Amino acid sequence: MTVHTSTRLSDGRELIYFDASEATARRRLAGPSDRRGLPDRPASGTVRYDPLTGEWIAVAAHRQTRTHLPAADQCPLCPSSPSHLSEIPATDYEVAVFENRFPSFGPELGLLPADPVWGTTAPAYGRCEVVAFDSAHEGSFGSLSPERARTVVDAWAQRTGALSAMEGIRQVFCFENRGADIGVTLLHPHGQIYAYPFIPPRSAVMAEQAAAYFEASEGRRTLVGAVLDAERSSGERMVLEGRHFSAYVPFAARWPLEVHLVPHRQVADLAELRDEERDDLTGVYLELLARVDGLYSTPTPYIAAWHQAPLDARFRPASRLHLQLTSPRRAADKLKFLAGSEAAMGAFINDTVPEQVAAQLRAAVPATARKG
Structure with a gap:
């Protein structure tokens, strides 16, 4: 049975380790914490209402500065080392899920206006998470061992249930983008989870x-x-x-x-x-x-x-x-x-x-x- 343990990164974002055994999970909690001293998280971006389609459009200009195809020794999803402190403080891990540092939605939670019209703007409520499938730098879901892939499935399921219970969430979406032709910006095997404050079109x-x-x-x-x-x-x-x-x-x-x-x-x-x-x-x-x-x-x-x-x-x-x-x-x-x-x-x-x-x-x- 997969065990999950939660901790916090230095800017307050949640990090959750998923391990195949209780003993490994205990070692995770006893391991190093995030020593980067990151600045406080900015407020959520915004969503704008499109009356022509009835859709909400997220405006997330802060994502322009997100990490783009870093060198292997600068990968934010690899385990931390003395020369590189990553998003994951552990020196090794099985599966890790954490709040995205450059989210399209969140970190604020809430309800969007019930009767929007032209010009309606609201905070981009919700949550975006990154799912690191494995500590190895290269690969994708298909390159995982059956045991590690099963742990990822459990992580998807656990996060779906937890995110579904959060205020204002109306849809939880787990996905993996694979390959530069799709627009992937990190080569490390990973996926994402979006918790939307609306039902996508x-x-x-x-x-x-x-x-x-x-x-x-x-x-x-x-x-x-x-x-x-x-x-x-x-x-x-x-x-x-x-x-x-x-x-x-x-x-x-x-x-x-x-x-x-x-x-x-x-x-x-x-x-x-x-x-x-x-x-x-x-x-x-x-x-x-x-x-x-x-x-x-x-x-x-x-x-x-x-x-x-x-x-x-x-x-x-x-x-x-x-x-x-x-x-x-x-x-x-x-x-x-x-x-x-x-x-x-x-x-x-x-x-x-x-x-x-x-x-x-x-x-x-x-x-x-x-x-x-």
Whole structure:
């Protein structure tokens, strides 16, 4: 069972270690503290209301100064050493989660105005956290050992539950950006968690679709569950099937490479997964990522986005947890860029055929197997 222990960095931000044993966790608390003497945290940024879309836009100019592709000996996610004090004071760690020093949302918590109009501005309430998957400087989730990956899954679940209980939070989003082509600014294997004070636009659309289907269907079926059943029945786009999770390329994939990883049981978020489901998720997800990297001779850039149910009561029973993994890579040496139709109109035009992509993933030799 994963043990988590909380401490504070020198500017007051929370740091949480996740360890596979109680003994290791005790050593964490007895270890060194943050000696950097950082200045006090600034106030939250702002959000502005767009009346044309009904969306909130975050303004976070302070993020312009965030760390960008530092040298390995200056990495803020590596363990601290006598010559470099990082964001993680420990000399070694398994998984660490801490409040982002350059957050898009937070550190203040609160409620946004209920009836915004043109010109409405409010603090960017919420919280942004960094999840350091491992103490090693290079890699990604797919390069983790099964044991370490399972600890990350537990960290996602624990943080989802804790953030969901905070004032004003309406959606918790766990994700990993992988590769410079995605815009990654740190090479150290890590992900992030955003706790939003509003339901983001795409989540809002999906939640409304899910709620409408749930309320109209016989037996209160979930839409994601119905799609999973249809994909498993068809089989054309299936990639992997485990005991508790299955992965498929969606029928209406937007991106050249897109895979959905879905639990067989209805759960609203990661925090609701049972131990045996987390075990299966770990194995299936690692194999999926190995197949994604097995498509080409170089690592594939991707965004791995966990869609969790918004915290509004109407959406919780209708929305099923699922992972959406997308990559702009449309060939070994080509990337898809969002042009006029996608960027301006939100109307996606896919360059690949979902059935063919699924077949390629099924046939892919995982990169790890090629190396052996």
